[in-house]
Amino acid sequence: MAPKRKVAVSKVAKPKPNSKPESKTKAKAPKVAKTSTNGKPIPPPTSHAYKYEGNPDTGINYWLIKSEPVSRIDPKTQQDVKFPLSDLVGKDIEETWDGVRNYEARNNMVVMSKGDIALFYHSNCDTPGIVGEVEISHEAHVDETQFNTKHKSYDSKSTRENPKWWCVDVKFRRRFRRKLSLKELQAKADQLPEFLLLTRGRLSVIPVGYELYTKLVEMECEGDIQDDLDCEIDRALINVK
DNA sequence: GCCAACGTTGGC
DNA sequence: GCCAACGTTGGC
Numbered sequence: 001m002a003p004k005r006k007v008a009v010s011k012v013a014k015p016k017p018n019s020k021p022e023s024k025t026k027a028k029a030p031k032v033a034k035t036s037t038n039g040k041p042i043p044p045p046t047s048h049a050y051k052y053e054g055n056p057d058t059g060i061n062y063w064l065i066k067s068e069p070v071s072r073i074d075p076k077t078q079q080d081v082k083f084p085l086s087d088l089v090g091k092d093i094e095e096t097w098d099g100v101r102n103y104e105a106r107n108n109m110v111v112m113s114k115g116d117i118a119l120f121y122h123s124n125c126d127t128p129g130i131v132g133e134v135e136i137s138h139e140a141h142v143d144e145t146q147f148n149t150k151h152k153s154y155d156s157k158s159t160r161e162n163p164k165w166w167c168v169d170v171k172f173r174r175r176f177r178r179k180l181s182l183k184e185l186q187a188k189a190d191q192l193p194e195f196l197l198l199t200r201g202r203l204s205v206i207p208v209g210y211e212l213y214t215k216l217v218e219m220e221c222e223g224d225i226q227d228d229l230d231c232e233i234d235r236a237l238i239n240v241k
Numbered sequence: 242g243c244c245a246a247c248g249t250t251g252g253c
Numbered sequence: 254g255c256c257a258a259c260g261t262t263g264g265c
Binding site: 068124201 | 261
């Protein structure tokens with residue numbers, strides 16, 4: 001396979017922690033959503049994901065995304081937000097990861113490539129932790145929910161010509177042998193440098209370097225196979241097909 | 242259910 | 254551009 005482009009945008013200055021993507025520190029970056037020659041809006045540029053290097057041999061970049069595996073009714077929409085990893089299993093489903101309304105998380109999605117891998121994290125449950133992996137099956141495209149007045153993620157300030165929000169599609173890749181709980185990850189934090197899950201608790205789309213990813217998979221393989229991952233997923237789905 | 246952390250909004 | 258008020262996330 002030909003090496004894919006690196007996530008790194010080498011000349012991009014390190015953004016301030018709270019900086020918006022439109023920050024003036026990135027003089028060369030394209031402005032948000034100018035319309036390209038083919039009429040499609042261009043996604044905004046991005047994030048400090050450049051710090052996190054992918055696999056140098058395959059060009060694959062690694063990420064972590066969060067989802068809630070337990071039923072919770074969103075008070076605004078009365079909709080259940082529940083989305084366990086098991087919802088992606090077995091039907092060759094692609095799920096559009098839309099509704100993300102945080103600039104840094106969006107910026108991370110914008111630099112994802114098809115074929116990248118994202119760890120799947122269960123949050124807001126008894127034992128939060130990493131339970132599996134999904135693959136990015138479609139690179140960033142405009143998040144339609146921002147135009148839907150009935151959707152909880154509707155954004156009145158966004159326009160078709162100048163969309164603010166972008167999303168990727170994901171599909172199931174594998175379940176972990178066991179859950180890597182947040183507690184365990186915190187306890188082993190010294191082995192997991194630069195892991196934003198531990199330092200930026202509220203960021204829902206997180207870049208993960210290849211080295212870090214490798215360490216996490218090593219940790220996963222240390223323990224026995226576990227059934228309780230906050231959802232039912234067949235043990236046979238541990239390995240990549 | 243509580244609340245700390247932190248991102249966003251809007252008045253000035 | 255500052256910063257107080259507000260809203261949301263997510264661990265506990």
